[in-house]
Amino acid sequence: MGSQGREEEKEHSLKNPKSLAIVFGALVLLVVGFLFVRGPKPLIEIKAEKLADFGPFPLVNTYVTSVTVVVVLIVIAIMATRNIRLVPQGLQNVVEGVMEAMYNICVNTAGEKNGRRFFPVIMTIFTFIWIANWMALLPFFNAIGAVERVNAEEFKNQAVVFGKTAGVSLIKLNQKELSFDKDAIKAACAGYDTPPAGASAAEFEAKHASCTEGQRALAIATKLDKKEGTASGVAACSGTAGDEAYDQCLVKASDKAIEELSANGKTLGVLVPYFRSMNTDINSPLSIALWAMIFVEFWGITALGVFAYAGKFIRNPFKDPIGFVVGILETVAEFARIISFTFRLFGNMLAGEILLLVMTFLMPFLVALPFYALETMVGMIQAFVFAMLTLVFGSLAVASHGGHEEHDEGEDAHGMHGAPASAH
Amino acid sequence: MDIATILPLLAFTDAGLKYIGAGIAIALGGVAPALAIGMLAGKAMEALGRNPEAQPVIQSNMILAIAFAEAIAIYALVVAIMIGFVF
Numbered sequence: 001m002g003s004q005g006r007e008e009e010k011e012h013s014l015k016n017p018k019s020l021a022i023v024f025g026a027l028v029l030l031v032v033g034f035l036f037v038r039g040p041k042p043l044i045e046i047k048a049e050k051l052a053d054f055g056p057f058p059l060v061n062t063y064v065t066s067v068t069v070v071v072v073l074i075v076i077a078i079m080a081t082r083n084i085r086l087v088p089q090g091l092q093n094v095v096e097g098v099m100e101a102m103y104n105i106c107v108n109t110a111g112e113k114n115g116r117r118f119f120p121v122i123m124t125i126f127t128f129i130w131i132a133n134w135m136a137l138l139p140f141f142n143a144i145g146a147v148e149r150v151n152a153e154e155f156k157n158q159a160v161v162f163g164k165t166a167g168v169s170l171i172k173l174n175q176k177e178l179s180f181d182k183d184a185i186k187a188a189c190a191g192y193d194t195p196p197a198g199a200s201a202a203e204f205e206a207k208h209a210s211c212t213e214g215q216r217a218l219a220i221a222t223k224l225d226k227k228e229g230t231a232s233g234v235a236a237c238s239g240t241a242g243d244e245a246y247d248q249c250l251v252k253a254s255d256k257a258i259e260e261l262s263a264n265g266k267t268l269g270v271l272v273p274y275f276r277s278m279n280t281d282i283n284s285p286l287s288i289a290l291w292a293m294i295f296v297e298f299w300g301i302t303a304l305g306v307f308a309y310a311g312k313f314i315r316n317p318f319k320d321p322i323g324f325v326v327g328i329l330e331t332v333a334e335f336a337r338i339i340s341f342t343f344r345l346f347g348n349m350l351a352g353e354i355l356l357l358v359m360t361f362l363m364p365f366l367v368a369l370p371f372y373a374l375e376t377m378v379g380m381i382q383a384f385v386f387a388m389l390t391l392v393f394g395s396l397a398v399a400s401h402g403g404h405e406e407h408d409e410g411e412d413a414h415g416m417h418g419a420p421a422s423a424h
Numbered sequence: 425m426d427i428a429t430i431l432p433l434l435a436f437t438d439a440g441l442k443y444i445g446a447g448i449a450i451a452l453g454g455v456a457p458a459l460a461i462g463m464l465a466g467k468a469m470e471a472l473g474r475n476p477e478a479q480p481v482i483q484s485n486m487i488l489a490i491a492f493a494e495a496i497a498i499y500a501l502v503v504a505i506m507i508g509f510v511f
Binding site: 046105183186344350351354381382388 | 437438439484488494498499501505506509510
């Protein structure tokens with residue numbers, strides 16, 4: 001017995017050549033990745049990037065993702081309900097399992113009748129956010145996109161020289177960024193920040209804009225000259241920052257350098273990804289949150305009637321002074337829920353995206369894997385939390401003042417009650 | 425050596441203060457949610473130890489409550505990101 005134990009121990013310890021080989025291989029991969037195959041320094045954009053214009057509406061990459069999510073959901077629904085069987089198999093089984101789990105939660109939390117009424121909205125919110133969050137973990141998200149040419153005015157604080165002038169491009173590995181010091185530029189143009197008394201504000205702002213543009217152009221031109229060997233002639237420009245002729249000369253020099261790059265088949269640009277996680281654009285969580293709260297109010301009004309529901313928030317200050325104040329606080333809380341829904345989902349997804357990008361930048365192989373696992377878990381949990389909170393707020397909204405309307409039979413076995421009685 | 429030359433040396437420039445602000449935002453904003461999540465998980469463990477049969481109920485309610493507490497930390501993170509990258 002003892003020798004058997006020692007043999008098993010030897011199989012899992014480092015003395016076993018197989019484990020040793022795996023650990024050594026992982027270390028080699030890490031070192032090689034860190035030294036030779038660096039990931040790109042992430043350019044963190046909070047706003048979603050625009051891909052094209054449809055008349056007055058910009059087409060942003062998060063909208064492309066959300067349309068993709070909708071198409072995927074429709075395809076899953078169609079495929080799961082083809083040849084429906086009484087005893088489910090395959091995809092129908094999985095979909096039924098998920099729906100049944102959510103349905104049980106709805107009915108246990110909100111009661112039989114209200115649970116059935118709330119279920120479609122809750123399930124939609126859950127699956128939409130869940131599939132959208134998980135889709136963002138696919139490898140081509142944030143990695144494939146169009147190269148957008150930068151010029152001096154719209155230069156974000158980092159750009160890269162790409163080896164092509166147009167079309168689809170991948171993220172560049174081992175890229176050397178052309179970044180410039182935003183704060184040095186702010187300091188150089190600091191004299192035009194606030195107009196002195198008596199000067200016209202518009203003229204001053206124009207001077208400030210021109211100065212900033214000129215300084216950016218100066219940074220681009222000098223860096224391109226140094227790194228790519230272009231001849232922009234920026235050294236020939238002379239003057240002081242804010243002097244219009246000088247700024248124009250600098251902008252011309254940087255444009256000349258960029259033109260020279262494109263003549264060589266390169267572009268100074270940023271990668272605008274075609275796909276980006278849907279909930280990293282604040283409009284998406286905001287719209288889902290707005291609809292969730294609209295539905296909550298709708299359920300409350302249809303269950304109780306307009307006056308009874310409004311009576312929860314607006315109480316007579318003479319008969320019930322404390323209730324009056326509580327009513328005002330509850331009204332504010334209703335609007336605060338929209339903000340809290342939005343920022344919870346947006347913050348989690350944005351932080352996750354930035355975390356993955358930064359981890360890949362620090363160590364390109366293997367180290368990002370635990371963070372991928374975390375992202376997977378967080379994606380599902382945030383979808384679940386959004387749906388559950390909508391359910392809880394809905395069941396609070398349909399509860400009449402001062403009593404339980406709905407009892408469900410399973411209530412004593414489960415912890416969550418449908419509608420806790422309000423403060424008094 | 426007047427105050428206008430000393431202050432930048434102490435990182436009291438616009439950019440220096442901005443980054444210090446971003447750091448303080450997330451550092452202070454992460455303390456209370458971390459404590460809250462720890463307390464929640466501790467109480468959940470206690471309840472689980474007393475009544476292992478109620479595990480699914482305790483677990484799903486715990487996850488819900490933890491998401492509430494974590495939301496505050498996420499607000500602080502969003503503020504820090506905005507200060508660092510947008511302003």
